Amino acid sequence: MKKAVLASAAVAAAALAALAAAIVGSGPSAGVASSHREAPLISEDPSADNTDLYAFRSPDKPGTVTIVSNWIPGEDPAAGPNYYTFSPTAKYKLNIDRTGDARPDIVYEFRFGRTAGPAFLGNTAQSWSMWRNKKLFARGKTPPNNIGPRSTSNYPSLVSKSIVHKNGISIFAGQRDDGFYGDIGAIFDLVGFRKGTGGAGGGKDFFAGYGVHAIALQIPIADLRAKNSTIGVWASTERQNVAVGGKLRRGWTQVSRLGNPLVNEVVVPTAFKDAWNRSAPVNDKQYAGPVVKPILAKLMNDLYKLNAPEDNRDDLVAVFGTGVKGLNFTGPTVADMLRLNYSIPVTPAGKVSRMGVIGGDTGGFPNGRRLGDDVIDIAEQVMAGFLKGNKVPLGDGVNAGDIPNLATFPYEPDPQSGFGNSKGQPKP
Amino acid sequence: MKILFSITLALGLLGLMLFGGLVAESRSDGGAAVPATAAQAATLQSELGSTDTVTLLRRLQEQARARAGDARTHALLGLAYSQRARETGDPAYYVRAEAALRRARRLDPNDVYALTGLGGVALSRHRFAAALELGRAATAAATGNAAPYGVVGDALLELGRYREAFATFDRMAALKPSASSYARVSYARELRGDLRGAIEAMELALDASIGRPEAAAWAAVELGKLHWSVGRITRSDSYFRLALRTVPGYAPALDGRARVEAARGRTARAIELQRRALIAIPLPQYVIQLADLLARAGRKAAAQEQYALVEAIERLQAANGVTLDLETALYRVDHGIRLEQSLALARRAHVQRPSILGDDVLAWALARAGRCEEALSYSTRSLRLGTRDASFYFHRGMIERCLGGDAAARTWFARALATNPHFSFRWSPTARRFAS
Numbered sequence: 001m002k003k004a005v006l007a008s009a010a011v012a013a014a015a016l017a018a019l020a021a022a023i024v025g026s027g028p029s030a031g032v033a034s035s036h037r038e039a040p041l042i043s044e045d046p047s048a049d050n051t052d053l054y055a056f057r058s059p060d061k062p063g064t065v066t067i068v069s070n071w072i073p074g075e076d077p078a079a080g081p082n083y084y085t086f087s088p089t090a091k092y093k094l095n096i097d098r099t100g101d102a103r104p105d106i107v108y109e110f111r112f113g114r115t116a117g118p119a120f121l122g123n124t125a126q127s128w129s130m131w132r133n134k135k136l137f138a139r140g141k142t143p144p145n146n147i148g149p150r151s152t153s154n155y156p157s158l159v160s161k162s163i164v165h166k167n168g169i170s171i172f173a174g175q176r177d178d179g180f181y182g183d184i185g186a187i188f189d190l191v192g193f194r195k196g197t198g199g200a201g202g203g204k205d206f207f208a209g210y211g212v213h214a215i216a217l218q219i220p221i222a223d224l225r226a227k228n229s230t231i232g233v234w235a236s237t238e239r240q241n242v243a244v245g246g247k248l249r250r251g252w253t254q255v256s257r258l259g260n261p262l263v264n265e266v267v268v269p270t271a272f273k274d275a276w277n278r279s280a281p282v283n284d285k286q287y288a289g290p291v292v293k294p295i296l297a298k299l300m301n302d303l304y305k306l307n308a309p310e311d312n313r314d315d316l317v318a319v320f321g322t323g324v325k326g327l328n329f330t331g332p333t334v335a336d337m338l339r340l341n342y343s344i345p346v347t348p349a350g351k352v353s354r355m356g357v358i359g360g361d362t363g364g365f366p367n368g369r370r371l372g373d374d375v376i377d378i379a380e381q382v383m384a385g386f387l388k389g390n391k392v393p394l395g396d397g398v399n400a401g402d403i404p405n406l407a408t409f410p411y412e413p414d415p416q417s418g419f420g421n422s423k424g425q426p427k428p
Numbered sequence: 429m430k431i432l433f434s435i436t437l438a439l440g441l442l443g444l445m446l447f448g449g450l451v452a453e454s455r456s457d458g459g460a461a462v463p464a465t466a467a468q469a470a471t472l473q474s475e476l477g478s479t480d481t482v483t484l485l486r487r488l489q490e491q492a493r494a495r496a497g498d499a500r501t502h503a504l505l506g507l508a509y510s511q512r513a514r515e516t517g518d519p520a521y522y523v524r525a526e527a528a529l530r531r532a533r534r535l536d537p538n539d540v541y542a543l544t545g546l547g548g549v550a551l552s553r554h555r556f557a558a559a560l561e562l563g564r565a566a567t568a569a570a571t572g573n574a575a576p577y578g579v580v581g582d583a584l585l586e587l588g589r590y591r592e593a594f595a596t597f598d599r600m601a602a603l604k605p606s607a608s609s610y611a612r613v614s615y616a617r618e619l620r621g622d623l624r625g626a627i628e629a630m631e632l633a634l635d636a637s638i639g640r641p642e643a644a645a646w647a648a649v650e651l652g653k654l655h656w657s658v659g660r661i662t663r664s665d666s667y668f669r670l671a672l673r674t675v676p677g678y679a680p681a682l683d684g685r686a687r688v689e690a691a692r693g694r695t696a697r698a699i700e701l702q703r704r705a706l707i708a709i710p711l712p713q714y715v716i717q718l719a720d721l722l723a724r725a726g727r728k729a730a731a732q733e734q735y736a737l738v739e740a741i742e743r744l745q746a747a748n749g750v751t752l753d754l755e756t757a758l759y760r761v762d763h764g765i766r767l768e769q770s771l772a773l774a775r776r777a778h779v780q781r782p783s784i785l786g787d788d789v790l791a792w793a794l795a796r797a798g799r800c801e802e803a804l805s806y807s808t809r810s811l812r813l814g815t816r817d818a819s820f821y822f823h824r825g826m827i828e829r830c831l832g833g834d835a836a837a838r839t840w841f842a843r844a845l846a847t848n849p850h851f852s853f854r855w856s857p858t859a860r861r862f863a864s
């Protein structure tokens with residue numbers, strides 16, 4: 001399904017986002033050289049921002065589980081000379097809980113090196129090192145960002161050459177096309193902020209053409225050995241601590257984390273934004289209140305009279321906080337983790353539903369998350385009360401990403417090139 | 429997915445999902461929820477498709493009119509005006525920013541963005557006591573968020589309350605290591621004379637600005653200035669150039685490049701670069717720099733024109749609530765303008781801004797007015813943190829000379845020149861003359 005692109009709207013909105021977080025931005029001080037600096041108060045940090053997390057049984061290698069984690073929202077592929085890279089001074093982590101106590105049992109940690117030459121000339125390839133539970137496990141190099149046919153020709157082969165295989169695990173890190181899809185305009189319309197196309201189909205994929213930076217791991221199921229064959233997964237980023245005096249380096253602080261899609265957005269109030277990002281899933285019970293009685297359900301009823309249950313939403317706590325009994329339940333500890341029961345077989349291609357479990361397909365969200373699962377539509381319908389018997393066919397009108405996913409690891413499509421990207425242009 | 433987050437944050441100013449807090453506010457004015465026709469949708473979509481602040485402002489103004497009771501919308505509008513003020517150097521935008529942010533605060537006294545935004549405007553206008561109060565209110569509204577502590581710390585610095593400021597920045601960085609907290613720790617280290625640490629922290633700020641070109645350009649210029657402050661001209665130039673590649677025409681980087689070219693003796697080129705900086709953003713310091721360069725090049729009439737402009741800009745800033753007493757005093761004292769009155773101005777400015785800069789400007793004003801004993805005590809205060817500032821050393825040298833301590837004076841002049849031989853176009857030659 002081809003969709004027109006509203007990339008510029010997304011970028012405008014991103015600019016608004018920067019404003020919102022930018023209480024006062026950067027600028028030259030109105031005074032002399034040594035007067036106060038007017039340093040930015042912007043705390044948004046794209047290269048540390050988790051954007052999406054996927055976990056699924058690999059369709060072409062069902063004896064393995066694939067985890068894909070995206071960072072860096074809204075990478076404009078034609079962003080030269082300001083190309084995006086992983087931050088060399090951040091730690092990127094994939095965390096896996098095997099026992100249901102919401103504490104990580106396996107942690108894969110990545111660090112990235114500086115680009116070999118000036119990034120502005122397009123030298124965007126970075127070396128990486130990966131540690132498994134603090135032991136050095138593998139090293140590799142990202143392919144360069146996709147700039148165009150001259151600088152980065154035969155991109156697919158650059159990608160496959162960069163995949164590292166070690167002890168049965170396959171590892172990729174680098175730029176990908178943003179697999180997320182959705183019509184932000186329609187969603188805005190739902191809350192009346194902007195008159196748009198609504199959920200009546202014909203939605204426009206705001207994310208088409210944009211890139212992300214991704215880490216993908218393919219892990220043998222035999223390595224996982226999780227209780228009830230269900231793992232809880234979340235991705236996180238850390239930055240170095242600093243203090244004015246004393247030692248120059250004193251540990252790391254988590255600045256971003258992501259388990260289930262949409263939890264950050266639905267549950268955490270502004271005043272707790274930084275605290276949420278610093279905290280660990282094991283302490284998530286403190287955020288359960290807004291899940292049990294979600295404002296969103298009330299809004300849906302106010303605007304559209306959908307009969308969404310407004311309280312006692314144990315179904316939402318199950319989907320996002322503990323797993324659903326009989327599907328991917330990990331225990332009573334409420335924690336935002338993406339829960340994948342890897343004993344459930346891969347759904348055959350013809351029977352895959354983008355609506356996942358509520359579409360009758362237990363191979364999809366909330367049992368893990370596949371690239372094609374339509375989490376916006378699923379979330380809307382679940383919020384309206386699907387699991388409590390109130391089935392409303394909501395949707396944003398965008399049912400697939402603009403580019404088909406790859407059939408093999410790393411599954412997310414190659415990034416569009418700076419030279420020939422479709423961002424901002426309607427696709428034929 | 430994060431764009432979703434960001435867009436929501438933008439439109440709801442809430443940081444998270446569209447529905448949450450946005451809903452709480454929107455109910456008060458019942459936003460329109462009926463889907464429009466395709467044609468209307470297309471028009472709106474194309475209008476939204478612009479990233480420049482002017483367009484954003486227009487959209488936000490419309491939304492603020494449509495949602496008169498929504499605190500968040502007004503806070504966002506206020507932030508946009510602040511952003512425009514920074515981009516243009518036009519202080520009239522601060523007036524509008526303050527109005528919108530005050531409105532937001534009236535609608536929701538605990539809106540952390542309104543409070544932090546007002547604190548930011550106060551900082552930009554150099555109203556540091558007010559900024560401190562607002563910053564404190566913002567931290568109370570959201571104790572776990574880092575950004576409000578930046579406002580508090582910035583204000584404390586300018587009020588000369590350094591120990592508290594440094595502790596605040598430590599807290600900010602502990603809550604969230606980010607470009608903004610790294611930059612503040614960097615500045616704190618620089619004030620304490622820890623240049624290596626300052627550079628290291630600002631490099632972290634630069635790294636944490638990937639994906640945000642303006643923030644990256646800002647950090648690059650700060651690194652350029654750090655290297656400049658210890659006379660590393662080539663190194664500083666490489667950072668100014670990096671900033672210009674990141675954001676072409678970035679005024680602070682043009683200003684940095686101008687000082688590099690001047691240090692290299694290429695005065696005509698320096699003048700051209702300084703002009704471009706000032707056309708981009710007409711700050712008093714850029715005008716002063718241009719005037720000094722023109723004077724150095726022997727172009728007295730052109731220099732006079734610029735000097736006249738300085739006072740005009742300062743009056744414009746003052747008319748829009750920006751207090752530039754300290755900067756104005758320094759300018760006048762440097763250029764020998766009405767020294768007694770300038771001393772009085774420096775004293776008044778010092779009351780509002782008892783930072784080490786305030787101490788140094790007052791010391792210099794006293795010295796130039798012949799009151800060198802009193803000047804000495806303020807000079808000592810200005811150096812109490814161990815800051816490696818060649819201008820401060822030079823002023824001290826002049827004070828010692830005034831008091832008859834020729835040997836001591838020479839030591840201070842030598843120290844100034846050893847730190848940064850190009851610390852001032854106007855006064856470096858004097859330092860060189862008196863050092864020998």
